[in-house]
Amino acid sequence: MKYVIGIDLGTSAVKVLLVNKEGEVCIECAKEYPLIHEKSGYSEQNPEDWVEQTILALKELVDHGNVNPEDIEGISFSGQMHGLVLLDENYEVIRNAILWNDTRTTKQCNVIKTKLGQKLFKITKNPALEGFTLPKILWVQENEAELYEKTAVFLLPKDYLRYRLTGQIHMDYSDAAGTLLLDVVNKEWSKEICELLNVNISLGPPLVESHDLVGNLLSEIAEQTGLKEETKIFAGGADNACGAIGAxxxxxxxxxxxxxxxxxxxxxxxxxxxxxxxxxxxxxxxxxxxxxxxxxxxxxxxxxxxxxxxxxxxxxxxxxxxxxxxxxxxxxxxxxxxxxxxxxxxxxxxxxxxxxxxxxxxxxxxxxxxxxxxxxxxxxxxxxxxxxxxxxxxxxxxxxxxxxxxxxxxxxxxxxxxxxxxxxxxEQGPGMGAAMLAALGCEWFSSLEVCSNQFIQVSKTFQPxxxxxxxxxxxxxxxxxxxxxxxxxxxxxxxxxx
The missing domain is CATH 3.30.420.40 (ATPase, nucleotide binding domain)
Incomplete structure (x- = not known):
């Protein structure tokens, strides 16, 4: 039997699922990490906590999953949306990640609304809200200028986790759509938004599809988890997109x-x-x-x-x-x-x-x-x-x-x-969606719809x-x-x- 792993990087914990070709969850492991609330409206996390706890969860899965690591073909990801992770030219984290539920950026949202007006809806299909990534970038630009000047690239939470497992920098379209920097229809970083708000477009990482193969495990990660270096790693998606796939x-x-x-x-x-x-x-x-x-x-x-x-x-x-x-x-x-x-x-x-x-x-x-x-x-x-x-x-x-x-x-x-x-x-939510993206990437199925028919069954209905x-x-x-x-x-x- 062959397997894939779905990793769901949530707000309070990371959950990893080992799923076989029948869509059965053979084992799941979860590890928690803390939130940092420095003051009212602030919500942050240390990205290193995500990495450490994911490695521990993967090791536990391998140790107790009763499967040969060589039979685990692929891994994909789901992650909390909108969170800002800033990396310097050496791809080192510059500051704590600012999360989706952080509300400090009302001033920056007003700046976006003033400078872009209806262009924002035309390009991104979404309003400027405190939870999104672009207002967070502008907040750092204004309040932590020395850190902003060091920034070479920004990532979202699951993209940073994937980078630490593979050494490769990418972002998928479903998560990028929650930044307010993506031209949603044309699937590219918006040059117009970046220019109007003085954000260097080069801060945006290369964009890929959620089922795209983006690398393999780094040797040190394989050694720490017990997985094989040859394990295929796929981009994954935003937690809500993966939740939709998993349902x-x-x-x-x-x-x-x-x-x-x-x-x-x-x-x-x-x-x-x-x-x-x-x-x-x-x-x-x-x-x-x-x-x-x-x-x-x-x-x-x-x-x-x-x-x-x-x-x-x-x-x-x-x-x-x-x-x-x-x-x-x-x-x-x-x-x-x-x-x-x-x-x-x-x-x-x-x-x-x-x-x-x-x-x-x-x-x-x-x-x-x-x-x-x-x-x-x-x-x-x-x-x-x-x-x-x-x-x-x-x-x-x-x-x-x-x-x-x-x-x-x-x-x-x-x-x-x-x-x-x-x-x-x-019901396994976004973690199952991540596993399904890995299954599609590994060519177990011809489409997500075919995979869904195999993996997802209704147990009960409720009528009004x-x-x-x-x-x-x-x-x-x-x-x-x-x-x-x-x-x-x-x-x-x-x-x-x-």
Missing amino acids: GILTPGVGLCSIGTSGVILSYEEDRNRDFKGKIHFFNHGKEDAYYVMGVTLSAGHSLSWFKDTFAHSESFEDIVEDVNHVPIGANGLLFTPYLVGERTPHADAVIRGSFIGMDSSHNRDAFVRSIMEGITFSLNESITLFRNAGKKVDKMISIGGGAKNDVWLQMQADIFNTEILKLEN IDDHVNKYKQLYEVYKNIYPQTKDLNEKLKPFRE
Whole structure:
């Protein structure tokens, strides 16, 4: 039997999957690393942590996978999007990586909007938001000029990890689309954007397709992990693109709901000229010459993690959601907005913060947990509303991530989205998408669609319940009013945040 490895470099941990030709995950290993929050709005990581923990995970996989390393043919990657890694002329890291959930760059976003205007949407198909890479580059340029002057190339997180494993510098189109420097349709770094913002276009690495072969393992990495130097390394893709591949979102008609640290609503798109006017994201897919549209809730699973860590630290997620089915729809009049670190879709607001509305002394912990789950799902539904208003059908959705691990939450998604929800038999998210890109690169299959038919199976479906749908429609209208009525209050509270 032959195998491939999918490496998913997430925000809190790296996960590696060993997958055989049947699409079975034979073993998985994960290693965590810390976030660095120097001050409010700052979110960084040390790229060396990614490398060290990935090597440890790969070694553990080889040691305990009960397979011959010679039978592991290829490796590919999925990675957290938008994070900025700066390298000098010797390809040494200059500073900590600035991550996707860092919100320090509001000033730089305003500069981009002023200098580019509608050109930004025409070229990149996306608005200037704090999470994207270009504003981070401009922030370093303005605030750490001596470091910026040393910069020879910038990479995204998984591209830096891949460089350390292969010695080769590349970036794939799906991840490059999240930088605000890529001409999304023409698939090249935008000379016009670089010139208008005084960014040297040579900072952008060579661009490749997600399934492209980009090298082999360095001898020292092979020695540390037990893998063979001859192992083929493929470029991989952005975590959302790989999540779409790993869920089989490769043709029109089926959408994706992914609830991890952030939450994503995603739909396949073939029309490169479709104009969403910057209201939702439009990115290159990990599938060649295809695209996807996407809305993002910044604090999806993070909202539930925050509640658990703050109020139920010693309990598991399973424990805290166990009894939410005993709480009625609407959590007895308690509504939550998941704006713990600002919001992305549809508000693009780095200042807004979360709220519990309607709280009284009758609400117990289970009501708070249900209101958080409902609030996250309402926020994701705002992206679905934008899709539907733009003429896209949302009739069926595959749910992955933390939101797919609880049947109550899956039914909640079906009711709030008013669409069929599918749960996968063996849901591995972006890591599986990375493995599928390696399988395609190794020529196991003629296309990702053929690979998907082999690797991905549905285990359970959830249909919307009419009575629930009607109740949630009423609550959703109330939920949508919270943002405009708390925006000004949050602006006034900003000076008091540490």
